[in-house]
Amino acid sequence: MQQLSLYIEKETFIHQKVDPITKLTYFIAVTIMAFLMPVLAGAIILFLLQLLLLLWARELRRAGKLMLGILIVLISLFIIQGMFHPDNQVLLWQLGPLRFYQEGLMVATTITLRMLNMISAGALLILTTSPNHLMEACERRGMSPKLGYIITSIFQMIPIMLRNAAVIQQAQESRGMNVKGNLWRRFQALIPLIVPLILSSLYSIRERAIALEVRAFSAKGKKSFLHEEKILPAMYLIRLFIICSLAGVTIWRVCT
Amino acid sequence: MIQIERLTYYYPHQEEPALKELTFTVQQGESVGIIGLNGAGKSTLCYAIMGLVPHFYHGTISGDLWVNGINVPDASLGEVSQHVGLVFQNPLHQLSGSKATVKDEIAFGLENLGMPREKMLERIEWVSELLGIASLLHRNPFSLSGGQMQRVAIASVLAMKPQVIVMDEPTSQLDPAGTAEVFAAIEALRKEGITTVIVEHKIEWLAEHCNRIAILADGELKAIDLPGKVFAQPDLHEWGVEPPVYTRVYQKIAAENHSSGVPTTLKDTVERLKAYEQNNQG
Amino acid sequence: MSKTIKVDEVWFSYSPGQPVLRGVTITFTPGVTAIIGENGAGKTTLMKLLNGLLTPSKGSVLVGELDTREHLTSQLAKYVGIVFQNPDDQIFKSKVIDEVMFGPLNIGMSLEEAHRRAKAAMAELQITGIEEENPYDLSYPVRKRIAIASILAMNTEVVIFDEPTIGQDIAGVRLLGKIVTKLGAEGKTVISIVHDMNFAGQFFQRIISMAEGQVVADGKPEEVFRDWGGLKRAHVSPPSLVQLADALELKQTPLTEEQFIKYYCQERLPKRNR
Numbered sequence: 001m002q003q004l005s006l007y008i009e010k011e012t013f014i015h016q017k018v019d020p021i022t023k024l025t026y027f028i029a030v031t032i033m034a035f036l037m038p039v040l041a042g043a044i045i046l047f048l049l050q051l052l053l054l055l056w057a058r059e060l061r062r063a064g065k066l067m068l069g070i071l072i073v074l075i076s077l078f079i080i081q082g083m084f085h086p087d088n089q090v091l092l093w094q095l096g097p098l099r100f101y102q103e104g105l106m107v108a109t110t111i112t113l114r115m116l117n118m119i120s121a122g123a124l125l126i127l128t129t130s131p132n133h134l135m136e137a138c139e140r141r142g143m144s145p146k147l148g149y150i151i152t153s154i155f156q157m158i159p160i161m162l163r164n165a166a167v168i169q170q171a172q173e174s175r176g177m178n179v180k181g182n183l184w185r186r187f188q189a190l191i192p193l194i195v196p197l198i199l200s201s202l203y204s205i206r207e208r209a210i211a212l213e214v215r216a217f218s219a220k221g222k223k224s225f226l227h228e229e230k231i232l233p234a235m236y237l238i239r240l241f242i243i244c245s246l247a248g249v250t251i252w253r254v255c256t
Numbered sequence: 257m258i259q260i261e262r263l264t265y266y267y268p269h270q271e272e273p274a275l276k277e278l279t280f281t282v283q284q285g286e287s288v289g290i291i292g293l294n295g296a297g298k299s300t301l302c303y304a305i306m307g308l309v310p311h312f313y314h315g316t317i318s319g320d321l322w323v324n325g326i327n328v329p330d331a332s333l334g335e336v337s338q339h340v341g342l343v344f345q346n347p348l349h350q351l352s353g354s355k356a357t358v359k360d361e362i363a364f365g366l367e368n369l370g371m372p373r374e375k376m377l378e379r380i381e382w383v384s385e386l387l388g389i390a391s392l393l394h395r396n397p398f399s400l401s402g403g404q405m406q407r408v409a410i411a412s413v414l415a416m417k418p419q420v421i422v423m424d425e426p427t428s429q430l431d432p433a434g435t436a437e438v439f440a441a442i443e444a445l446r447k448e449g450i451t452t453v454i455v456e457h458k459i460e461w462l463a464e465h466c467n468r469i470a471i472l473a474d475g476e477l478k479a480i481d482l483p484g485k486v487f488a489q490p491d492l493h494e495w496g497v498e499p500p501v502y503t504r505v506y507q508k509i510a511a512e513n514h515s516s517g518v519p520t521t522l523k524d525t526v527e528r529l530k531a532y533e534q535n536n537q538g
Numbered sequence: 539m540s541k542t543i544k545v546d547e548v549w550f551s552y553s554p555g556q557p558v559l560r561g562v563t564i565t566f567t568p569g570v571t572a573i574i575g576e577n578g579a580g581k582t583t584l585m586k587l588l589n590g591l592l593t594p595s596k597g598s599v600l601v602g603e604l605d606t607r608e609h610l611t612s613q614l615a616k617y618v619g620i621v622f623q624n625p626d627d628q629i630f631k632s633k634v635i636d637e638v639m640f641g642p643l644n645i646g647m648s649l650e651e652a653h654r655r656a657k658a659a660m661a662e663l664q665i666t667g668i669e670e671e672n673p674y675d676l677s678y679p680v681r682k683r684i685a686i687a688s689i690l691a692m693n694t695e696v697v698i699f700d701e702p703t704i705g706q707d708i709a710g711v712r713l714l715g716k717i718v719t720k721l722g723a724e725g726k727t728v729i730s731i732v733h734d735m736n737f738a739g740q741f742f743q744r745i746i747s748m749a750e751g752q753v754v755a756d757g758k759p760e761e762v763f764r765d766w767g768g769l770k771r772a773h774v775s776p777p778s779l780v781q782l783a784d785a786l787e788l789k790q791t792p793l794t795e796e797q798f799i800k801y802y803c804q805e806r807l808p809k810r811n812r
Binding site: 216218 | 308312332333334337338342346348349351352354356359360363365366367368369370371372373376377398409412413
C-alpha cells in the first residue's frame with residue numbers, strides 16, 4: 001500500500017541533493033515575490049525560470065497537470081475580468097456582443113501569473129520531496145514532533161480509509177443495500193457507508209493512540225533522529241541567493 | 257519481575273470491578289499465559305501492567321502493581337513504557353502510520369526517547385536478527401502480511417528493551433502461518449530473558465510455550481500453575497476454560513489420578529499414551 | 539435450486555496478468571463446507587465471487603439459475619448472505635434490533651416478518667435482551683454476534699462465513715459450531731472460510747483446500763486431512779486430533795474427541811471393554 005503523496009523518487013539534483021528546507025525557502029520566497037513583482041515582465045520571467053527548474057527536475061509534465069487543474073478558474077477569471085472590470089475603458093477584442101477590455105485582461109493576467117508562479121513553486125517542493133523528509137527537517141528545527149506526526153500520518157491513513165470504505169460498501173451491498181441507481185438512492189446509501197467508516201476510524205485512532213503511548217510518544221525530552229541530515233554547503237549559497245532575490249524584488253516594489 | 261498484590265480496578269462509571277483482588281508474581285524471564293472467557297478481565301490486566309489503566313482509561317485502582325521496582329499506577333506512562341511493552345490484536349493499529357519503511361518504524365520509539373543514532377542502529381540490528389525481519393527493513397510496513405506486521409510490532413516494542421512484554425491476543429487475527437511466526441518470536445524473547453505475559457485463546461500454543469498458565473474468571477485469578485497442573489484441575493469448566501484437546505482425550509482414556517499433572521502438548525501426550533499402553537498390556 | 543452455487547472454470551485477476559483464481563470449478567450444495575488454505579490462496583476472492591461482489595474474468599458463477607454477471611449483489615443478497623470478518627465494517631444503526639432488521643428489510647421482508655426473524659436470530663446467538671442498546675456500547679465479541687444475527691435473520695438459502703471463530707472464546711466457538719450444524723440440518727448451503735482446523739474438522743462435512751488460486755483437495759475431512767501431499771501444498775496442518783492420530787500411527791481418522799477415544803481404544807487397547 002502506497003503512501004498518499006505526490007512524491008516519486010527520481011535521480012535528479014533537485015530530488016536527491018537539494019534539502020527540504022532549501023526547497024521550502026524557495027517556495028515561500030517565490031510566492032512572496034510573485035505577489036510583490038511590480039512589472040508583468042518580471043512575473044513572466046520568474047515563471048519561465050521556474051519551468052526551467054521543473055524541467056531540470058524532470059517534473060514538468062506532472063507540474064503541468066497540477067496547473068491544468070486550475071485551468072477552468074483561469075479561464076473564468078479572464079472572461080469575468082476582461083468583460084466586467086470597473087476600470088475597463090480600452091476595447092481590445094469583440095466577439096459578437098461580448099466585449100473584452102485591456103484593463104480587465106491585464107488584471108486577469110497579473111492574477112494568473114501569480115497563481116501559476118505559486119503553483120509551480122509548490123509543485124517543485126511537493127513533487128520532489130517526501131513528506132517524511134520534509135517533516136523531519138522541520139522537526140529538527142523546532143516544529144513540534146506531534147504536529148509532524150499528524151501531518152505524515154495523514155498520508156498513510158487516507159489510502160487505508162479509502163480501502164476500508166470499499167470493504168464497508170461490499171458488506172452493506174451484501175445485505176441488500178443498493179448503491180447504484182438514482183441520486184436519491186445513492187444519497188440514502190451514504191449513511192450505512194459513512195457511519196461505520198467514521199466509527200471504525202475512531203476506534204482505530206484510539207488503538208493507535210495506545211500504541212503510540214507504548215512507544216514513548218509522550219516522553220519528555222528532546223527527540224533524536226535515525227537519519228543523519230546531510231546538507232551540501234552549496235545549499236546555503238542557494239538559500240542566500242533566494243533571500244537576496246526576495247530582498248531585491250521587495251526593494252524594487254517599494255521604490256516604484 | 258511483576259508483583260501484583262490485591263489489585264482491584266473499576267472502569268469509570270462501573271459498579272462491578274473488572275479486576276478483583278488479583279495477587280500473583282511473575283519471575284523475571286518467565287512466560288505466563290492467561291486464559292479465560294471474553295470479559296473475564298484479561299485485557300484489563302494487560303492494560304494494568306502497562307499502566308494504561310488507570311492513566312489512559314481512568315477509573316479507580318487499588319492494590320499494588322510493581323514492575324522491576326516501579327509502582328506502575330503511580331508512575332507516568334512515559335516512564336512505564338521504558339520497562340513494559342504492549343502488543344495487541346490488530347497489527348495495522350500498532351504501526352505508527354507515519355513511517356515509510358520498517359527500519360524507520362522500529363526506530364520510532366527510540367527517536368521519541370532521544371536515543372543516540374549509533375545506539376539506535378545497534379538496537380535495530382539486534383531486534384531484526386532476533387525476530388527474523390532483517391529482509392523486511394526496507395519494505396513499507398503497510399505492505400506486509402499479518403504475521404510479518406505483528407513481528408514488526410513486536411520488534412518495535414522490543415527495540416525499547418523493556419524487561420516485560422505483554423501481549424493481548426497477538427495471533428487472533430492471523431492465519432496459522434502468522435500464528436507460528438508470532439510464537440517463534442515469543443520463543444526468541446524467552447531466550448533473551450524477557451518476561452512475557454500472553455493472553456490467548458489458542459490454549460494448545462500456550463501450553464507449548466508458557467512456563468505457567470493463569471486462569472481469569474469474572475475478574476478473579478482462579479489458578480496459576482504449570483500447564484500440566486492447571487489443566488488437571490476439575491473446576492475448569494466452571495471458569496469457562498477447557499484444557500487442550502490432547503489433555504482432554506488423555507484424561508478420558510487414562511482415567512487415573514491426575515493430580516501429579518497431565519500432558520498438555522502433542523509430544524507429551526504421545527509419550528504418556530505410549531507409556532500407558534505399556535502399563536496396560538505388559 | 540437457489541441453494542446450489544456453480545462455480546465453473548473461474549479465473550479472476552485484480553490487476554491484469556496476475557490471476558488470483560486460476561480455473562476454479564466447485565459446485566456448492568446443501569450441507570456444511572469449509573474452505574481452508576493459507577492467506578493469499580484466493581479464499582476471500584472466491585467468497586466475493588459467490589454473491590456477485592466480484593465477477594469472474596473468465597468462467598461463470600451461477601447462484602441457482604442466476605448468473606452473477608447479470609445481477610446486482612443487492613439482488614443476489616436474497617439468496618446469498620455473507621458474514622464478513624469485522625462487524626465494525628457494517629454496524630451503523632443506533633439500536634441493535636434496527637441493525638439486525640436492516641438486511642431483512644432490504645431484501646423485501648415485511649416489517650412484521652423482519653422483526654420476528656431478527657428476534658429469532660438474536661435468540662440463536664444468545665444475545666437476547668439487548669434490542670434497544672447501541673451496538674457500540676457493547677463489547678467487540680457481542681458486536682460480532684450482532685453481525686452474524688443480522689445475516690441469519692435474512693434467512694438466505696446460502697450462508698457464507700468469513701473466519702467466524704476469530705477472537706471467539708471457547709463458548710463462542712462452541713456456539714458457532716452449533717449454529718453451523720443447525721443451518722446445515724435445515725438444508726441450507728453453508729460455506730465457511732476457516733483457519734481453525736479443529737473447528738473445521740469437527741463441524742464440517744466437506745473440506746475444500748486451496749493454494750495459489752486453485753483447488754488442491756475437495757472431499758470429506760477424513761480424506762482431506764490425511765492427504766499429506768495436499769495439506770503440504772495448501773500449507774495447512776491437520777486438526778490437533780488428526781496430528782495426534784498420525785503421531786500414534788492410528789489407521790482411522792478421528793475428527794472428534796469421542797472418535798479419537800473410540801479408535802484409539804480399538805486399535806491400541808483391544809483388551810479393554812469400552
